Amino acid sequence: MIRRILFAAVAVGLVACAAYAAFYVAPEERTMGAIQRIFYLHASSAWAGETTFFFCFVANLLYIWRRKPQYDWLGVTCAEVGVAFITVVLLTGPIWAKPVWGIWWTWDARLTSTFVLWILYICYLLLRTLLDEPERRALLSALFGVFAFIDVMRKVFFFNVLAMHILALFLIAERYLLEKSKHDAELLRREAEAR
Amino acid sequence: MRNLNSIFAAYMIGWGVFFLFFASVVKRTSDLRSEIERLKKNLSKDK
Numbered sequence: 001m002i003r004r005i006l007f008a009a010v011a012v013g014l015v016a017c018a019a020y021a022a023f024y025v026a027p028e029e030r031t032m033g034a035i036q037r038i039f040y041l042h043a044s045s046a047w048a049g050e051t052t053f054f055f056c057f058v059a060n061l062l063y064i065w066r067r068k069p070q071y072d073w074l075g076v077t078c079a080e081v082g083v084a085f086i087t088v089v090l091l092t093g094p095i096w097a098k099p100v101w102g103i104w105w106t107w108d109a110r111l112t113s114t115f116v117l118w119i120l121y122i123c124y125l126l127l128r129t130l131l132d133e134p135e136r137r138a139l140l141s142a143l144f145g146v147f148a149f150i151d152v153m154r155k156v157f158f159f160n161v162l163a164m165h166i167l168a169l170f171l172i173a174e175r176y177l178l179e180k181s182k183h184d185a186e187l188l189r190r191e192a193e194a195r
Numbered sequence: 196m197r198n199l200n201s202i203f204a205a206y207m208i209g210w211g212v213f214f215l216f217f218a219s220v221v222k223r224t225s226d227l228r229s230e231i232e233r234l235k236k237n238l239s240k241d242k
Contacts (some may be wrong), residue, residue: 019206035198038205045209084216091212092205099198 018044038096042089046114049085050158052078053121053149060145063138072138075145079124086118113154120148 022040029036056078063071093111094104105111124144131137153159 015210023202033197035201037202041206041209081216084212088209088212091208095201095205095208099201 032100035096035099038092042092042096045085045088045092047158047161049082049089050152050155051162052082052085053117053152054162056082056121056145057149057152060142060149063142064146067135067139069134069138072142075138075142076125076128079121079145083118083121083125086114086121089114090118110155113151117148117151120151124148 018040022037026037026040028034056075059071059075059078062068063075093114097106098104124141127144128137128141131140
């Protein structure tokens with residue numbers, strides 16, 4: 001319980017600090033003016049939502065492969081949290097667009113694909129309410145979740161950032177192994193010297 | 196600062212969505228916990 005309270009306090013504290021920085025620390029953008037400050041919430045929510053959908057995708061693949069219910073729980077959890085974030089994106093976007101573009105919404109590729117993404121994950125959640133048998137529900141929703149993630153991959157920039165993050169994680173893992181080997185070698189060297 | 200109302204509205208809506216989502220998760224968890232307790236009691240009565 002204490003850990004959960006601490007986690008919540010850290011999350012709320014960070015969000016408050018981020019909002020303070022967005023309002024008082026960041027300089028005013030020259031062409032758009034103050035309205036650009038919405039982007040600090042809008043764009044970061046989009047990143048968080050799409051990253052959450054990536055975790056959902058991984059959980060769905062793991063469920064299809066391993067058939068463990070924990071992966072299904074993780075998948076639906078990530079889908080629901082992702083929907084909350086993308087809802088924020090879809091609501092704050094038009095508030096920014098109206099003063100800047102003069103319209104609330106336009107059916108361009110980026111906006112439409114975000115809207116389709118939101119609809120797809122709403123369908124993922126709805127699909128789960130329609131199936132009673134747990135294993136069948138988990139498998140069908142996992143398959144649907146893998147299909148839904150294709151829409152995220154269509155966003156080239158996100159795809160690139162995702163690829164770079166995975167590359168960074170891979171390099172961190174490799175570098176960590178090097179450090180561990182260095183430590184092991186040092187221990188063995190000392191042991192050899194002591195003999 | 197121009198468009199302050201819009202910025203304020205966007206942030207309020209954004210945080211509002213997150214708060215509502217969190218509240219719904221807490222409510223659903225608490226409902227399920229009481230159902231689990233009720234079911235446990237019923238099962239122990241039946242034994």
